[in-house]
Amino acid sequence: xxxxxxxxxxxxxxxxxxxxxxxxxRRLSALxxxxxxxxxxxxxxxxxxxLLYEVYEIQRPHESGELLTGISIVHPGKVGSEFFxxxxxxxxxxxxxxxxxxxxxxxxxxxxxxxxECRVEKLAPGEVLYVPPRWAHRSVCTARLEDLVTFFxxxxxxxxxYGTIEQQGFRxxxxxxxxGIEIIxxxxxxxxxx
Amino acid sequence: xxxxxxxxxxxxxxxxxxxxxxxxxRRLSALxxxxxxxxxxxxxxxxxxxLLYEVYEIQRPHESGELLTGISIVHPGKVGSEFFxxxxxxxxxxxxxxxxxxxxxxxxxxxxxxxxECRVEKLAPGEVLYVPPRWAHRSVCTARLEDLVTFFxxxxxxxxxYGTIEQQGFRxxxxxxxxGIEIIxxxxxxxxxx
Numbered sequence: 001x002x003x004x005x006x007x008x009x010x011x012x013x014x015x016x017x018x019x020x021x022x023x024x025x026r027r028l029s030a031l032x033x034x035x036x037x038x039x040x041x042x043x044x045x046x047x048x049x050x051l052l053y054e055v056y057e058i059q060r061p062h063e064s065g066e067l068l069t070g071i072s073i074v075h076p077g078k079v080g081s082e083f084f085x086x087x088x089x090x091x092x093x094x095x096x097x098x099x100x101x102x103x104x105x106x107x108x109x110x111x112x113x114x115x116x117e118c119r120v121e122k123l124a125p126g127e128v129l130y131v132p133p134r135w136a137h138r139s140v141c142t143a144r145l146e147d148l149v150t151f152f153x154x155x156x157x158x159x160x161x162y163g164t165i166e167q168q169g170f171r172x173x174x175x176x177x178x179x180g181i182e183i184i185x186x187x188x189x190x191x192x193x194x
Numbered sequence: 195x196x197x198x199x200x201x202x203x204x205x206x207x208x209x210x211x212x213x214x215x216x217x218x219x220r221r222l223s224a225l226x227x228x229x230x231x232x233x234x235x236x237x238x239x240x241x242x243x244x245l246l247y248e249v250y251e252i253q254r255p256h257e258s259g260e261l262l263t264g265i266s267i268v269h270p271g272k273v274g275s276e277f278f279x280x281x282x283x284x285x286x287x288x289x290x291x292x293x294x295x296x297x298x299x300x301x302x303x304x305x306x307x308x309x310x311e312c313r314v315e316k317l318a319p320g321e322v323l324y325v326p327p328r329w330a331h332r333s334v335c336t337a338r339l340e341d342l343v344t345f346f347x348x349x350x351x352x353x354x355x356y357g358t359i360e361q362q363g364f365r366x367x368x369x370x371x372x373x374g375i376e377i378i379x380x381x382x383x384x385x386x387x388x
Contacts, residue, residue, distance in 0.1 A: 060324070065289040069293055128211070130252070153347045155261065
């Protein structure tokens with residue numbers, strides 16, 4: 001037996017649900033136009049259509065009174081200075097909330113409402129985040145190595161509206177600046193476009 | 195320094211939410227008539243109005259589209275052979291679901307619907323339990339020393355109906371038998387009474 005450092009793994013919970021109905025994988029190509037640094041986006045995409053995030057959904061009827069749940073896993077990484085993130089969306093039925101419970105990792109939930117009010121809230125294990133009705137939301141993973149894992153619950157009749165955010169993104173971006181993580185204004189966003 | 199065994203505490207998360215709007219304490223006197231062994235109930239109550247469970251609620255409008263969340267803590271103990279439990283309830287708006295995520299401890303969720311179908315599901319840390327619309331539910335702590343702690347989420351317009359269950363309880367009881375935990379028929383429950 002040689003006398004060198006060695007490593008092994010003590011398995012930790014994977015946080016992939018033991019039963020689920022859908023497994024969604026969102027890759028870089030699905031977020032075309034969403035990252036600020038388009039040149040960096042094209043450079044990475046030319047190499048590989050990188051997996052940005054995954055969602056494990058538990059299926060239930062899409063009706064009021066039912067609850068839709070699942071696990072969201074945002075992988076670590078950046079496009080230019082902007083951290084990997086979900087597409088982000090409003091609910092199609094605007095007056096529906098969503099609850100997130102952070103299970104693992106670190107990151108932020110970027111939120112805004114149609115009146116233009118913004119909130120960017122930190123996510124860390126044990127933190128419960130209430131996204132009130134009418135607030136669009138996107139999660140962002142800011143760790144260097146670790147996934148951001150959240151458990152989410154929203155009303156069965158909520159639906160999704162991705163189109164509004166796709167037009168010019170959220171008003172705020174989460175980027176790596178010289179001094180660390182920074183929340184900055186989205187240069188692509190303009191009142192004219194809204 | 196003497197050479198005897200000694201113990202100290204490494205603090206673990208308390209699971210009491212850092213912010214909450216209501217703290218509900220339910221004591222033995224609030225569950226009069228709900229435990230099978232009435233003599234044991236009266237003996238314990240004569241000594242002390244024991245704390246059975248606590249709920250920390252986060253307040254939101256009681257409206258469709260909103261989500262009501264909180265932490266439920268059922269303490270360990272028994273009345274006769276029957277484990278400490280919550281009052282249990284249907285939702286006043288029957289067609290509303292509830293999601294439980296077990297954070298700590300061990301126990302069961304006792305459930306039944308108006309058609310008389312019953313399910314008793316185990317709760318352990320990491321387990322997510324979906325209580326579908328129309329199912330009454332009660333949680334039961336079966337540990338000897340440890341609290342059963344769950345995080346719950348239900349639609350804002352659900353409301354509570356405690357009265358139906360108060361009449362004759364659930365069809366199933368969770369008790370300590372000679373061989374361990376047993377799920378038995380509730381002797382107090384009769385079709386006539388329903």
